[in-house]
Amino acid sequence: MAKPKVPGMFKGLGVTFATLVRTAKDGANTIQYPHEKETPPLRARGVIALHEGNCTSCMLCARSCPDWCIYIEGHKELAPPRRAGGAPRKVNKLDRFDIDYALCMYCGICVDVCPFDALFWSPEYEYSEPSIADLLHDKTKLGEWMQTVAEAPELEVGAEKKGKK
Amino acid sequence: MTMLGDRQQLAYIASQAADARVNVELETEGMTLNIGPQHPATHGTLRIIARLDGEQVLWAEPSAGYMHRGYEKLTEVRTYPQVTALVNRIDWLGSFANEVPFILGAEKLMGVEAPARAQHIRTILFELSRIANVSLFLGDLGVQLGAVTPVFFAFRDREYVLNLIEGATGGRFHPNFDRIGGLKDDLPAGFIEETHSVMKKLRNFCDEIENLLFGNEIFQSRTRGIGVIPKDVALQYGLSGANLRASGVDWDLRRDQDLPMAWNKADWKVITHPDGDSFARCWVRLQEVRESTKIVDQLLDTLPAGPVMAKVPKIIKVPEGEAFVSTENPLGEMGYYVVSQGDQGPFRVKIRSASFNNISIVPWLLKGVYVPDIITILASLYFILGDIDR
Amino acid sequence: MLAALLSEIPYWGQSLLRVLGGLVAVLLPAGTVVYLFLFKMMSFMQSRLGPMEAGPYGSMQLFAEVGKWLQKEDIVPDAAAPEARIFKLAPLIVLASTFLLVVVVPFGPDALFTNFETGIFYALAVSSVSVLGILIAGWSSANKYSLLGGLRAAGQLVAYELPMVLAVVGVVIQAGTMNLQQIVVAQNTGSIFGFDGVGNPYVITQFVAFIVFMIAVQAELTQTPFDMPIAESELVSGYMTEYSGFRFLIFFIGEFATAGVFSMIASILFLGGWGVPFSWFGWTTIDSIDNWMNVGGPLILFTKMLVLVFFIMWIRFSFPRFREDQLQRFAWKGLIPIALANIMLTAVLKVAF
Numbered sequence: 023m024a025k026p027k028v029p030g031m032f033k034g035l036g037v038t039f040a041t042l043v044r045t046a047k048d049g050a051n052t053i054q055y056p057h058e059k060e061t062p063p064l065r066a067r068g069v070i071a072l073h074e075g076n077c078t079s080c081m082l083c084a085r086s087c088p089d090w091c092i093y094i095e096g097h098k099e100l101a102p103p104r105r106a107g108g109a110p111r112k113v114n115k116l117d118r119f120d121i122d123y124a125l126c127m128y129c130g131i132c133v134d135v136c137p138f139d140a141l142f143w144s145p146e147y148e149y150s151e152p153s154i155a156d157l158l159h160d161k162t163k164l165g166e167w168m169q170t171v172a173e174a175p176e177l178e179v180g181a182e183k184k185g186k187k
Numbered sequence: 188m189t190m191l192g193d194r195q196q197l198a199y200i201a202s203q204a205a206d207a208r209v210n211v212e213l214e215t216e217g218m219t220l221n222i223g224p225q226h227p228a229t230h231g232t233l234r235i236i237a238r239l240d241g242e243q244v245l246w247a248e249p250s251a252g253y254m255h256r257g258y259e260k261l262t263e264v265r266t267y268p269q270v271t272a273l274v275n276r277i278d279w280l281g282s283f284a285n286e287v288p289f290i291l292g293a294e295k296l297m298g299v300e301a302p303a304r305a306q307h308i309r310t311i312l313f314e315l316s317r318i319a320n321v322s323l324f325l326g327d328l329g330v331q332l333g334a335v336t337p338v339f340f341a342f343r344d345r346e347y348v349l350n351l352i353e354g355a356t357g358g359r360f361h362p363n364f365d366r367i368g369g370l371k372d373d374l375p376a377g378f379i380e381e382t383h384s385v386m387k388k389l390r391n392f393c394d395e396i397e398n399l400l401f402g403n404e405i406f407q408s409r410t411r412g413i414g415v416i417p418k419d420v421a422l423q424y425g426l427s428g429a430n431l432r433a434s435g436v437d438w439d440l441r442r443d444q445d446l447p448m449a450w451n452k453a454d455w456k457v458i459t460h461p462d463g464d465s466f467a468r469c470w471v472r473l474q475e476v477r478e479s480t481k482i483v484d485q486l487l488d489t490l491p492a493g494p495v496m497a498k499v500p501k502i503i504k505v506p507e508g509e510a511f512v513s514t515e516n517p518l519g520e521m522g523y524y525v526v527s528q529g530d531q532g533p534f535r536v537k538i539r540s541a542s543f544n545n546i547s548i549v550p551w552l553l554k555g556v557y558v559p560d561i562i563t564i565l566a567s568l569y570f571i572l573g574d575i576d577r
Numbered sequence: 578m579l580a581a582l583l584s585e586i587p588y589w590g591q592s593l594l595r596v597l598g599g600l601v602a603v604l605l606p607a608g609t610v611v612y613l614f615l616f617k618m619m620s621f622m623q624s625r626l627g628p629m630e631a632g633p634y635g636s637m638q639l640f641a642e643v644g645k646w647l648q649k650e651d652i653v654p655d656a657a658a659p660e661a662r663i664f665k666l667a668p669l670i671v672l673a674s675t676f677l678l679v680v681v682v683p684f685g686p687d688a689l690f691t692n693f694e695t696g697i698f699y700a701l702a703v704s705s706v707s708v709l710g711i712l713i714a715g716w717s718s719a720n721k722y723s724l725l726g727g728l729r730a731a732g733q734l735v736a737y738e739l740p741m742v743l744a745v746v747g748v749v750i751q752a753g754t755m756n757l758q759q760i761v762v763a764q765n766t767g768s769i770f771g772f773d774g775v776g777n778p779y780v781i782t783q784f785v786a787f788i789v790f791m792i793a794v795q796a797e798l799t800q801t802p803f804d805m806p807i808a809e810s811e812l813v814s815g816y817m818t819e820y821s822g823f824r825f826l827i828f829f830i831g832e833f834a835t836a837g838v839f840s841m842i843a844s845i846l847f848l849g850g851w852g853v854p855f856s857w858f859g860w861t862t863i864d865s866i867d868n869w870m871n872v873g874g875p876l877i878l879f880t881k882m883l884v885l886v887f888f889i890m891w892i893r894f895s896f897p898r899f900r901e902d903q904l905q906r907f908a909w910k911g912l913i914p915i916a917l918a919n920i921m922l923t924a925v926l927k928v929a930f
Contacts, residue, residue, distance in 0.1 A: 030402030031896065037399040038336055038622040038895045045621040051343045052625040063354035065375065088269040129272030129363045134371070143357060176376035180304065181493030220721050228810045242725070242901060331810045333801050333898030339623035399895065405802050406897050558725065559900045562811045 064172040066145040067128050071167035072119055079114045083132035083141060091125035092132060093118060119161035124154045146170040161174035198550070202235040202246035217245060220558075223538075224253045228331060228562045231572025233546075237553070237561065247553035249546050254576040262536040267293055270533065272363045274523075277540060278574040279360060281320035281517040283312045283352065284376060288364040289428040289536070291446060292512040292525040293367050294466065296505045300447050305369040310449040311486050312352065312364065313514075314479040318389055318518035319348040321479075323470050324569050325396045328469055331566035332409055337400055344392040347385040354378065367503055369496035379487045386480040393477050394408050401470065410466035414552050414564035417463060424548040427541050428519025429471045430568060434463035440515035448514075465567035472569070504531055518542050518574055542574035595690055602679045606837030606882060607830050611756045612639055613883070614890040615833070622894050646829075649822035656719035657819065664717040668820065668827035670710030675834045677703040682841050683758045685851050685874030686866045696757040699748065700842055701742055704712065704797065707835070708734040714828075715816035726815025729901055730806035733796060736908040737803075741793035743916035746785040748779050748846050757842075759849035762863050776854035780847040785919045787847045789912050794839045795889060796904070798832065802896040803904060836886055844881035851878040 045051075053060060062068060076152030095118040100110040133141045144167045151157050223234035230479070232253035243298075258277060262270050275282035287309060294300060301309065326341020340365040349359050355374050356362035364371050400406050421434040431438055439457040441450040458474040460467035472488050505527040513522025519541025528534040545568050552564055586594070616638060620627030628635030657664045681696040683689040693699050708731055714747050715727015749755055752763040767777025780787045796803040807815040844850060851874030860866050899907065 030398070030404055030407075032405050034400070034895045036889060041336075041340075041624050042618065042621045045624045045626075050626045051346075054629055056628070060584065063350070063375070065355070065356075065357040065372075066353055067357040072250040077911055082712075086266070086269070088265060088272055127272065128358065128361065129269075130357065130371075131268055131272060132361075134268070174460050176377050178374040178376050178490075180490055181373035182492070182494040219719060227813060332589075333808065333810065334802060334894075334896060335619070335801075336623050336894050339625065343624055398752075400897065403896060405899055408903055409897060409900060557900060557902065559805065559808070559811055571896060 025187045033124045043126075045172040062145040062147060064175040065143070065144065066147075067130055067143050068124070068145045068147040069143075069149060069167055069170075070121055070133065070164065071142045071144045071171050072161055072164035073140050073142065073168055074116060074119070074161055074165050077116050077119065078140075079116050079119075079136055080137070082135045082137065086131050088129060088131065089125050089127060089181070091122040093120040093122070116161065119164065120158055121164060123149070123157040123159060142168065142171045144168075145172055199238065199246055200247065202360070203553075214243070215515035222268045222561065229563060229572070230327070232577075233338060233570070233572055233575065234235065235549070235553075235561070235565075237558075239558065242469055242558045244553050244556050244558070247550055249560070251543070251546065251575045254459045254572050256573070256577065258577045259536055259538055262533055264532065266531045267367060267505065267533070271365055272361070274538075275361045275363060276573060277538065278320070278516065278518055278521070278542070278571045279577055280323055280571060281316040282358075282360055283316040283362045283364065284320075284514070284516045285521065286363070287313055287448075288512045288514045288516075288521055289523045289525070290365045290367055291448075291514070292510045292523045292535075293503075293505055294447075295510040295512060296508045296525060296527055297367065297499070297503075298506075299497050299499055301369045302494050302497055303449075303491045304373075304493045305497075306447055307449045307486055307490050308355075308374060308495065309365065311483055312355065312362070313448070314483050314486075315352055315382075317347055317517040318476055318479050318483075319345050319352070322348070322389065322392060323477050324472060325393075325469070325476070328566050329396075329400050331562050332400075332406060334403075336404075337396055340392060340395055340399075344388055346386055351378070351382055351385055354381070366496065366499075367505075368499035369494070373495050379490070382487055383484060386484050389480050390477060393473060396473065401466075401473065407466060409559075409563055410469060410567065411462075413465045413560050414492075414556070414567060415462070415464045416548065416552065420548070420551070421463065424551070425544040426519070426548060427544065428517075429475060430468055430519065430545050432457065432459045433471045435459055435461045439501070440510075440513060440520060444514075446514065447514070449486055450482065452489060453482045455482050455485075465563050466571070468567040482565055502531065504529060505533070513539060516541060518569065518571060519545055521574075538577055539572045540577060542570035542572075543577075546570050546575055585829060591640065599676055599679055599690065600686070602682070603834045603838065604830070606841070606879070607834035609879075610638055610833045610837050610886050610890075611882070612636065614886060618887070618890060619894050626857060637722075640712050643826065646822055646826040651822045651824060652819075653818050654719060657717055660717050663713055664819075665824065667710050667714035667717060668824045668831065670713065671707045671831040672827050672834075674703055674705075674707035674710065674837055675831050677706065678835070678838045678842075681757055682845065683761060683851060684878055685871040686863055688851075688871045688875060689758065691731035692758055693756065695755045696761070697745055697755050697842075697846070700757070701745065703848065704835075705734065705738055707831070711816050714820070718819040720819050722812045722814075723816050723818050726806045726808070726812045726818070729808075729812075730799065730816060732901070733799070733803065733904060736905055737793045737796035737912075740789050740908060740916050741797065743913065743920060744786040744790040744793065745846065747783050747916075747919050750920065750923045750927055751779060751782060757845050757850075758863070761845055761852050762855075764849045765852035765855050766861070776849055776852070776856070778790065778847065778849045783847060783919070783923070785844075785915060786923075789916045789919070790843060790846070791872075791885070791888070794843060795892065796908070798839065798889070800836070800889060800893040802892070803899045804893075804898050805901050805904065810900065836889060837882055840882040840885035841878055843885055844878060848881050848885075851875065851882075853877065858894070908910055 023147050079094050081094055084092040084094050096116050098112050099115040101113045103110050133143055146167055209437050211406040216244055218239045220237045220239050221234060222237055223229040224232040236248050258273060261273055271286050276286045277285050322345050323341050326338035329337030347440060352362060353359045355378055356364035416434050418434050421431050437457060437459050442457055455478045458471050458527050507527055507529045509526045511522055511524040513520050521541055522539040524537035525533050526535040553561055616627045628638035631637040631641045653661045653664055678700055680690045681693050681700050711730045712727050715723045752760045764778050765776040769777055799806050820828060
C-alpha cells in the first residue's frame with residue numbers, strides 16, 4: 023500500500039468539516055421529535071389492537087404468550103338462534119381482555135396464533151404512561167387502536183400470493 | 188480481595204510472586220482496580236478485576252455473570268416459536284442472526300428445509316443485522332479511544348439498516364421473523380430498491396470511518412501492536428469470528444459450512460489479516476461490513492420467486508433427536524445444540540455464544556499492558572454482554 | 578481616555594468595575610465557546626442539530642444547564658468526608674487560576690486590568706496553579722479512578738508546561754519584551770521587509786512556535802487528543818468523577834473559560850491581539866490610538882479567540898486520544914526539541930538582523 027499523501031489526521035478533520043457543511047446546508051439527519059414525526063413502516067410492531075367482535079376468548083394467545091402478559095376472562099352466554107325456531111346458541115362473551123405492555127416483549131406470537139383474526143399489530147407508538155401500572159390496557163383501549171391498524175403492505179416481486187391464512 | 192474465587196486467588200498470588208521476583212528493589216504496593224460492573228467501557232455489566240502497578244496491569248480477570256438471564260433454562264419451558272422470540276435477545280445488536288442457527292437446528296431435526304426464497308431472505312436479513320451490529324462497533328470503537336464523532340455517524344447510518352429490518356419484519360431490534368420451515372412473511376414492496384440505496388450509504392459510512400479513524404495516526408499508534416494474539420493462541424482459546432480471522436486464520440463458517448442458506452450464491456471473500464493486533468481486528472470488521480453490503484446487493488438481485496414457507500404443521504412438534512448448528516454471527520461462531528424429546532418445546536438447548544469464548548482470552552491478553560490498552564483491547568475484542576452472560 | 582476616566586472613580590468603585598469586568602471577560606467567552614462550539618459545532622459535525630428547545634436555536638440552553646446543575650445535590654463521598662474542605666476547595670482553585678490568568682490580558686489600548694511588565698511570565702506561572710487544583714481533586718476524592726486521573730493530569734500538565742514556555746520564549750525574543758501590551762504593539766507596528774500593510778503578526782515569523790504553543794494549549798486544556806486525565810471511557814471522568822452539582826459546574830466553566838483565555842493569549846502572542854495594523858489609521862505609538870479601539874479592540878480579540886477555539890474544538894471532536902506514555906514521549910522527544918531549535922534560530926536571526 024502506497025503511503026497516503028495527505029496525513030490521516032487531516033483527512034479526519036476533513037470528514038468532520040464536510041459533515042459540518044453538509045448539516046448546515048442540507049439539514050441534520052435527526053428530526054425534532056415532538057414537532058415532527060417519522061411515520062413508522064406499515065409492518066411496525068407498535069401496539070396490539072383488539073377486534074373485540076372476532077374474539078371468542080379461546081385463550082390461545084394468552085397461553086402462547088412467552089411472558090403471560092395477556093389476561094382474558096369470559097363467560098358463555100345464550101344468544102338468540104340464527105333461524106327462527108332453532109335452539110339458542112352458546113357464544114363466548116368477553117369480559118376482560120387486558121394486555122400488560124410493561125411485560126409485553128412485542129414478539130407477535132399472539133397475533134400469529136389467533137385463529138379468528140381478532141388481534142392486529144398497529145404502528146401506533148405514542149402510548150407511554152407516567153406510571154408503569156398504567157401500561158395495563160383493557161379491551162376498550164385496545165379496541166380504540168383498531169383504527170390505527172395499517173393495511174398489510176404490498177409484497178415484493180416474486181412473492182407467492184397467499185390465500186387466507 | 189476476599190470476594191475472589193479460589194482460582195482467581197491462586198492466579199493473583201502467582202502474579203504477586205512473579206512480580207516480587209522482578210521488582211525486588213523497586214517493590215511498590217499494587218492497587219486493585221475494579222473496572223466495572225458499572226463502567227462506561229464495559230458496555231453492560233462486565234467486571235474486570237485488574238491488579239495494577241501504577242498504570243501497568245499485573246494481572247486481570249474478567250468476572251462475568253452480572254447480567255445472566257438464564258436463557259438455557261428458559262428454553263426448556265418454552266415452545267419452539269417462543270424460543271425464537273427469546274433468543275434474539277442474546278446478542279441484541281444483531282438479533283436476527285441469533286434466530287437463524289436455532290431455527291436451522293430445529294429444521295434439521297424435523298427434516299424440513301426452507302424454500303429457496305426464504306433462504307435468500309434469511310441470508311439478506313442475516314447480513315443486514317451483521318451490518319447493523321458491526322457498524323455500531325466501528326462507532327463505539329471511536330468512543331472507547333476518545334473520539335466522540337464516529338459513534339454518531341454509526342448511529343446515523345445504522346438507523347437506515349434498522350429501518351429496513353423494521354420495514355420487513357416489524358421489529359427494529361427483535362425481529363422474531365424466522366419460523367421453522369421458512370419465514371413469517373414475504374418482503375414488502377420496495378424493499379429491494381431501498382436496500383440498494385442504503386447499502387450505498389453504508390459503503391460511504393465505511394469510507395468515512397476509514398478516513399476519520401483508521402487513517403488517523405493517533406488511532407494507529409493506539410492499536411497497532413496492542414493486544415497481539417498469535418495464531419496458535421487464538422485457536423487454543425477457541426476464538427472465533429473476526430478475532431480469529433485477524434490472527435491470520437482463514438476460517439469462516441459462512442463459507443466452510445454447507446447450510447441451507449444463500450451465502451454460496453454470492454461472490455464475496457473472507458477477510459483475514461496477518462497481524463493479530465487490535466488494529467487488525469478492527470480493520471477486518473470494517474472490511475467485513477463492505478463484504479456484507481456486497482453480499483446483500485448480489486442476493487437482492489438474484490432473489491428467486493416462490494413461497495417463503497415450507498409445509499409444516501400448525502403446532503410444531505420436533506421429533507426426538509439432537510442437532511448442533513452454528514453460524515458465523517457478527518460476533519463469531521454462534522451455535523445451538525438442540526436436544527428434543529418429541530415435545531412442543533426443546534428438552535435442552537446449549538447455547539455456544541461467541542463473546543463468552545472471545546472474552547476468555549482477556550486474562551492472557553491483559554498481562555503487562557497499560558490501563559488505556561485495557562480499553563483498546565476490550566473494544567477491539569468486541570463483546571456484547573448479553574452474548575457473554577446469556 | 579479610559580485611564581483618565583477611571584482615575585476619577587473612587588478606589589472601591591474601580592475595584593468593583595474590575596471584578597465585574599473580570600467576570601464578563603471570563604464568563605462571556607466561556608458561554609460563547611460552550612454554546613457555539615460544544616453545542617452547535619459539535620452537533621453539526623455529527624449531523625445533528627444540538628439543543629433546539631430552550632430559546633431560539635437553543636440559545637438559552639446554557640442557562641437551563643446552569644440551572645439544572647445548581648439544583649443538584651452537592652455530594653461529598655463518604656471516603657472523602659474527613660477532608661471535605663479540601664475536596665470542596667479543589668474546583669475553586671481551578672477556576673481561580675482562570676481568573677488570575679485573565680488579569681494580564683489586554684483587551685484594548687486602555688482596556689486592561691493590569692499592565693504587567695512581565696505579563697506573559699505571570700500568565701504562564703498562574704496557569705499552572707490549576708494543576709494544584711486538579712491534583713487535590715484527584716487525591717481528595719478517595720477514588721481510584723480520580724487518583725489515576727489526577728496523577729495523569731499532573732504528569733501531563735507539567736510535561737506540556739515546558740514546550741509552552743519555550744514556544745513563548747521565541748516571541749519574547751522577537752518582541753524584546755514580556756509585556757503583553759508591548760507584544761501587541763510590536764506586532765502591529767512591525768513590518769515584513771518594509772511592507773507594513775498587515776503589520777508583523779508573529780504567526781508568520783514564529784510559525785513553529787505557534788504550532789507548538791497551540792499543541793501545548795490543547796494539552797493544558799486536557800482536550801482530545803490529550804484528554805487522558807478525564808478519559809471518560811477509561812477513567813469514568815478522571816478527577817471529576819466524584820464531583821456533582823455546583824462543583825462540577827465550576828470545573829466545567831473552568832475548562833471552557835480557560836480554553837477561551839488561552840486562545841486570547843495565543844492570539845495576543847501570535848495574531849496581533851486586539852490591534853489592527855497601525856499603518857491603516859496612521860497611528861505610530863500606543864498613545865496615538867483613537868479611543869474607539871477600547872471598544873473595537875475587545876471585539877477584534879474576541880473574533881480571533883473564536884477562530885482559535887474553533888481549531889481547538891475541531892481537533893477535539895475529530896481525534897482519538899493518545900496513551901499516557903505516548904503523550905509524554907511526544908512532549909519530551911518531539912515538542913521540546915523543536916521549541917528549543919526555534920529559540921536558537923530566533924536568537925540567531927535576531928542578532929543577525
